[in-house]
Amino acid sequence: MAKRVGLEVSLACSEAVKLANVDVIAAYPITPQTHIVEHLSELVADGHLDAEFVPVESEHSAMSACVGSSAAGARTFTSSSAQGLALMHEILFIAPALRLPIVMAVANRSLSGPISIWNDHSDIMAERDIGWIQTFAENGQEVMDLTLHAFKVAEDHRVTLPMIVNLDGFILTHVIEPIEMPSQEEVDAYLPPFEPQQKLDIANPISMGLVGVPEVYTEARKAMLDALEKSYPVIKEHWDGFAQQFGRQYNPIETHHVDDADTVLVTMGSLGETAMTAVDEMRAAGRKVGQVRIRLWRPFPSGDFLDAISGAKTLVVMDRALSPGADSGPVATEIKSLIYATGGGPYVADFVAGLSGRDVTREDFKQMVDKAEAAAAAGDPMTFEMWGVKE
Amino acid sequence: MADEGMQSWKTLALGCAMTEPGTSRSFNTGDWRGRQRPVTDREKCIKCGACYILCPDMCYSPDTEAEEEGYWIWNGFYCKGCGICIAECPKDAIEWQDEKEEDKYGQACRT
Ligand code: SF4
Numbered sequence: 001m002a003k004r005v006g007l008e009v010s011l012a013c014s015e016a017v018k019l020a021n022v023d024v025i026a027a028y029p030i031t032p033q034t035h036i037v038e039h040l041s042e043l044v045a046d047g048h049l050d051a052e053f054v055p056v057e058s059e060h061s062a063m064s065a066c067v068g069s070s071a072a073g074a075r076t077f078t079s080s081s082a083q084g085l086a087l088m089h090e091i092l093f094i095a096p097a098l099r100l101p102i103v104m105a106v107a108n109r110s111l112s113g114p115i116s117i118w119n120d121h122s123d124i125m126a127e128r129d130i131g132w133i134q135t136f137a138e139n140g141q142e143v144m145d146l147t148l149h150a151f152k153v154a155e156d157h158r159v160t161l162p163m164i165v166n167l168d169g170f171i172l173t174h175v176i177e178p179i180e181m182p183s184q185e186e187v188d189a190y191l192p193p194f195e196p197q198q199k200l201d202i203a204n205p206i207s208m209g210l211v212g213v214p215e216v217y218t219e220a221r222k223a224m225l226d227a228l229e230k231s232y233p234v235i236k237e238h239w240d241g242f243a244q245q246f247g248r249q250y251n252p253i254e255t256h257h258v259d260d261a262d263t264v265l266v267t268m269g270s271l272g273e274t275a276m277t278a279v280d281e282m283r284a285a286g287r288k289v290g291q292v293r294i295r296l297w298r299p300f301p302s303g304d305f306l307d308a309i310s311g312a313k314t315l316v317v318m319d320r321a322l323s324p325g326a327d328s329g330p331v332a333t334e335i336k337s338l339i340y341a342t343g344g345g346p347y348v349a350d351f352v353a354g355l356s357g358r359d360v361t362r363e364d365f366k367q368m369v370d371k372a373e374a375a376a377a378a379g380d381p382m383t384f385e386m387w388g389v390k391e
Numbered sequence: 392m393a394d395e396g397m398q399s400w401k402t403l404a405l406g407c408a409m410t411e412p413g414t415s416r417s418f419n420t421g422d423w424r425g426r427q428r429p430v431t432d433r434e435k436c437i438k439c440g441a442c443y444i445l446c447p448d449m450c451y452s453p454d455t456e457a458e459e460e461g462y463w464i465w466n467g468f469y470c471k472g473c474g475i476c477i478a479e480c481p482k483d484a485i486e487w488q489d490e491k492e493e494d495k496y497g498q499a500c501r502t
């Protein structure tokens with residue numbers, strides 16, 4: 001039995017990166033990610049982690065340095081949040097295009113304005129299409145586990161793509177939780193040293209990041225897309241391997257009481273745990289409510305998702321970001337298009353909730369379910385609502 | 392679009408890397424040129440080499456076959472038709488000349 005320690009979730013992330021024995025960390029501090037990189041910087045400075053810590057002058061430089069170090073064959077980690085992630089934007093597309101297995105923890109936070117340091121998913125939704133594999137953690141243990149898994153998947157030669165672990169700012173990053181810490185030996189057995197599939201090497205020179213003229217660009221994007229799609233079975237395989245070794249099983253889509261559920265709540269990230277409690281309470285009150293938690297956001301596990309909701313009459317999707325001008329939030333938009341392709345499917349109600357760290361309680365989830373079921377029964381147009389907005 | 396120079400996505404190197412050195416030599420930037428090419432009048436040329444130095448695609452190289460040494464010979468495979476050599480030649484020795492598609496890569500400036 002691994003040791004259980006009380007640890008701030010940010011530090012659990014840093015400790016996972018230390019256990020992964022990274023070679024290079026290039027990062028710029030930003031709330032609420034700060035403790036992750038601060039602790040890593042201490043670990044390096046104090047000699048507990050034999051790595052280069054590159055204290056860059058901006059996140060644009062952080063991601064650029066990560067691209068360089070990963071291209072040179074170093075196991076590379078960074079972390080950011082909100083405005084910082086946005087400042088990385090143009091380089092984020094380059095990492096998967098060059099097939100560089102960088103791992104990044106994103107401490108999810110709302111984008112300004114107004115200026116906000118609190119948690120929602122507007123930062124990562126703005127980076128939805130960068131081509132990175134993306135997972136979402138719901139608690140501190142998952143942050144630790146998904147970080148180790150990220151290195152394993154990203155560096156697998158069947159994948160060779162960068163990977164993001166999303167963890168909600170403050171709700172996770174600044175909370176102390178009991179965490180099972182694996183030993184170095186256990187992690188070494190799970191995660192072998194990084195063997196780059198291709199790297200910059202003066203003995204065997206190659207060029208990376210060249211121009212893709214119109215005759216090449218489409219094919220290059222297709223090859224990247226193909227790699228992202230083919231990462232799906234490897235992501236699952238390494239979750240299964242993780243379960244064998246550490247005893248905790250993860251799945252692309254996690255389900256809770258879905259089998260006979262008429263109404264299914266769809267969540268992503270830490271509020272899934274509050275929703276789970278709400279579902280348990282509704283179940284205890286005799287209501288056929290279930291829950292689906294999206295753990296793997298990219299590549300989206302469409303088949304798993306459709307299987308999980310196959311019996312549902314109503315979906316209650318919780319979005320934690322706006323897609324201004326669209327008819328629903330980013331998660332619901334995606335789910336609706338997926339369901340449309342099946343030629344039938346449940347009624348989809350979308351609630352944009354918990355913007356900028358505003359609490360979403362069990363009672364809120366119950367009210368969402370009530371509202372969605374009533375709208376579905378009345379045959380109203382599919383709802384989209386900014387939950388709790390003060391009129 | 393004609394598929395000249397195209398390659399199946401399945402055969403691209405990982406991350407679209409270039410694994411062979413020097414491949415820009417075989418990259419046809421002459422294809423970008425319109426139906427005009429820069430042609431040098433050697434009566435006016437003082438062999439200063441500005442065209443050789445300033446051409447962004449290194450189209451000019453020493454003309455070793457000319458009777459008199461010091462002249463520069465143009466390569467239509469690389470000339471993208473930017474006109475820099477024409478603008479920069481201190482003697483206005485280079486001018487646009489209409490060209491036919493069939494002799495696009497032929498020699499243009501030996502006189
Ligand atoms: S037109 Fe431009 S590319 Fe062509 S030879 Fe002159 S400088 Fe070079």
Ligand code: SF4
Nearest residue numbers: 436437439440442480
């Ligand atoms: S720039 Fe003009 S003068 Fe100078 S070498 Fe070229 S053609 Fe001759």
